[in-house]
Amino acid sequence: MTSGESRSFAAPDLGQKERRQGVRIGVVGIGYVGLVTSACLAEWGHTVVGLDVDDQRLLSLAQGRMPFHEPGLEALVASNSSTGRLQFSSRIADLVEGAELVFVAVGTHDGNGGWQTETVRACLAAVVPKLDDDTTLVIRSTLPPDFIRGLPSLVQAFRDEAGRPPIALLLNPEFTREGSAIRDFMDPERVVIGVADDPTGNGEESLKRLYGAARAPILVLSAMDAAFAKLGSNLFLATKISFANELARLCDAFGANVERVVSAMAYDSRIGGAFLRPGVGFGGSCLPHQLAMTVRDARVTGMEPALLEAVDQINRRQSPRLVELLTELCGGALDGRRIALLGLAFKPNTDDIRAAPSLTVASLLIERGARVVAYDPMPQARERAVALLPQIEMAQTLREAVTGADAAALVTEWREFVEADWASLRLQMRAGLFVDGRNALSPERMARDGFHYASFGRPRDGAQGAFPTTTEDAFRTLATTAGNSHDGLVGATALTGAPP
Numbered sequence: 001m002t003s004g005e006s007r008s009f010a011a012p013d014l015g016q017k018e019r020r021q022g023v024r025i026g027v028v029g030i031g032y033v034g035l036v037t038s039a040c041l042a043e044w045g046h047t048v049v050g051l052d053v054d055d056q057r058l059l060s061l062a063q064g065r066m067p068f069h070e071p072g073l074e075a076l077v078a079s080n081s082s083t084g085r086l087q088f089s090s091r092i093a094d095l096v097e098g099a100e101l102v103f104v105a106v107g108t109h110d111g112n113g114g115w116q117t118e119t120v121r122a123c124l125a126a127v128v129p130k131l132d133d134d135t136t137l138v139i140r141s142t143l144p145p146d147f148i149r150g151l152p153s154l155v156q157a158f159r160d161e162a163g164r165p166p167i168a169l170l171l172n173p174e175f176t177r178e179g180s181a182i183r184d185f186m187d188p189e190r191v192v193i194g195v196a197d198d199p200t201g202n203g204e205e206s207l208k209r210l211y212g213a214a215r216a217p218i219l220v221l222s223a224m225d226a227a228f229a230k231l232g233s234n235l236f237l238a239t240k241i242s243f244a245n246e247l248a249r250l251c252d253a254f255g256a257n258v259e260r261v262v263s264a265m266a267y268d269s270r271i272g273g274a275f276l277r278p279g280v281g282f283g284g285s286c287l288p289h290q291l292a293m294t295v296r297d298a299r300v301t302g303m304e305p306a307l308l309e310a311v312d313q314i315n316r317r318q319s320p321r322l323v324e325l326l327t328e329l330c331g332g333a334l335d336g337r338r339i340a341l342l343g344l345a346f347k348p349n350t351d352d353i354r355a356a357p358s359l360t361v362a363s364l365l366i367e368r369g370a371r372v373v374a375y376d377p378m379p380q381a382r383e384r385a386v387a388l389l390p391q392i393e394m395a396q397t398l399r400e401a402v403t404g405a406d407a408a409a410l411v412t413e414w415r416e417f418v419e420a421d422w423a424s425l426r427l428q429m430r431a432g433l434f435v436d437g438r439n440a441l442s443p444e445r446m447a448r449d450g451f452h453y454a455s456f457g458r459p460r461d462g463a464q465g466a467f468p469t470t471t472e473d474a475f476r477t478l479a480t481t482a483g484n485s486h487d488g489l490v491g492a493t494a495l496t497g498a499p500p
């Protein structure tokens, strides 16, 4: 990472006066959300103390090592630590001292797809009694609706026990994306503030002042509305991806090219092209978890969230679908085949492998007897993946991963893969079979480079024909594959667009 990178994420132009008037801020939990929040607020001229219970993490940060990869973060942490505006501590006293605002950004997932609110509860129990009476508490962690409903009384109880007066309590949902989090924080499309308890309005004013630096619309909502604004955004993005995957399947069946279809659709400003991309499906710590939890929470209320169930079901089908494509390209069996798995992170520009499709794909390939040799440009993603799935062999370079491979599966659309010299890499492979799980490469180019190439919703090998000849054929194809949908497997005929 270079200092040039951090400059491209420079803070909006604050006047000297505004910079000099920086306030003291505490951030509890310096993970993906908390560390970015801390570094960006320090860059805006505030004095920030980040608190964490993980001593190893604090030690690494003190030595300038980031706990995860986020473009621009290392430079931002280094420059603000050197001025003393950004500090890290394990002591609550350091966090609360003179803080105008204290953000809470601890994890709320149990690692198995469920909510885990014990950490946030314990953190509130420890921090809330110690907060100055005029400090505003801002929750940035994503929380379940029931917990949000009970949050004001929980915080009030901790204040009462300590014999202290009430404090202002706000929500400030996190909309930044891993991989572009610094830019998203510095230059947000909107800021959402949820008011849980703020009778004087001082908390709201303080948080609005803080985000004034970003010059984005600031929306002040109730706490539940703010949480749902975040939830609704994520659910909608997940829906767009699953819609694109359903559309790709229709394109396969009826002989359309989903890439061209989506490009044409994207001209419509009501639709837009972002997230309308078929492939191996969404992963990461947010979308799959929030979707699954919302379906579960909705069912508890007696509601049947039919659309969201379908979005989840379609997403779960995509990794098995990629494995089916590979199996078919390999002649019907994967036993003993060497497969190069390209990309482990759930998306480019991060080393986060939480709920990454790569892990599901790798497990399925291993189950079918394949030898999986994986590569991701991020060393930490490689280390984390092999810790979870020790049967994966890890390559240190793209070339090493594909050398001697029967087939390659692209699962994360890293630039290194998209811009690779595939004609040259093809010569290293035993067979030129390639499944593009992100529709990131050109089918025509890959065919020219000597690959037998398959992707989602696009004619195989860049061919223009070879589709069902009649609408009845296409419907028959869809009906056949629908019968398999419960186990996530789809007949290869529909996927490739070949006649049934």
Ligand SMILES: NC(=O)c1ccc[n+]([C@@H]2O[C@H](COP(=O)([O-])OP(=O)(O)OC[C@H]3O[C@@H](n4cnc5c(N)ncnc54)[C@H](O)[C@@H]3O)[C@@H](O)[C@H]2O)c1
Residues within 6 Å of the ligand: 028, 029, 030, 031, 032, 033, 034, 051, 052, 053, 054, 057, 105, 106, 107, 108, 109, 119, 122, 123, 140, 141, 142, 143, 174, 175, 176, 177, 178, 285, 286
């Ligand atoms: N990662 C994202 O892109 C993202 C996006 C939007 C919302 N969120 C939400 O933000 C929250 C944080 O997510 P994350 O990905 O940053 O989590 P994370 O696991 O990366 O980081 C959490 C940090 O909190 C620390 N911690 C735990 N208990 C603590 C305590 N009592 N006191 C101090 N520190 C403590 C942990 O050591 C860890 O460093 C979650 O609720 C998540 O759902 C995350």
